[in-house]
Amino acid sequence: MTQYIDPSPANFARFKDLPRDQPIHMLNLLRYRDQAAYPEGHGHAGKGWSGQRAYQEYGKTSGPIFRRVGGSIVWRGAFQTMVTGPDTQRWHDGFVAQYPNADAFFEMIKDANYQQAVVNRTAALADSRLMRFEPGEGGAGF
Structure with missing residues (x-):
């Protein structure tokens, strides 16, 4: 099974080609490694951290930058089960990050x-998905 941690050049090029002057939502799906995989010589290598612990470190160290560019979390949840989709697609966590515009994401x-x-994110994740959405209206209907 193919695993995705960072965007492919083609996917990132499509992201960059979209409008940059409107709010965006980024859906994040995360599957953590059992054991974080830091590069040799990194300050956290050898600490025995789980992937989830390494992702918490990513949140702690990237959070101030995320907030400075105007980012916020608009939804967060812990995976329970796949209802529609392949049984092999299991995630630990998911969240939607909101940015005032794509330029804020690039600034970050x-x-x-x-x-x-971001080395903490890379060390933490066994697989992930990151998808950009244009925010829409909430409400009672589909």
């Missing part, structure tokens, strides 16, 4: 401190 990922923090 270009930040030098964020680039240091």
Whole structure:
């Protein structure tokens, strides 16, 4: 089974080609490694952290940058079961991050401190999905 941690060049190019001046929602689906996989010599290598613990470190170290660019979490949940979809697609956590616009997302990922923090995300995840959506109206109907 193919695993996805970072965007492919083609997917990232499509993301960059979309409008940058409107709010965006980013759906994140996360499957953690049993044991975080830090590069040799990294300060957290050898600590025996779980993937979930490494992702918590990612949140702690990237959170100030995420908030500075105007990001917020609009929904968060813990996976329970697949209702429609392949049985092999199991996730530990999911959340929707909101950005005021795509430029805010780009500002975040270009930040030098964020680039240091993202090693925690990479060490944490066995698989993930990141999908961009245009925010829509909530309500009682589909």
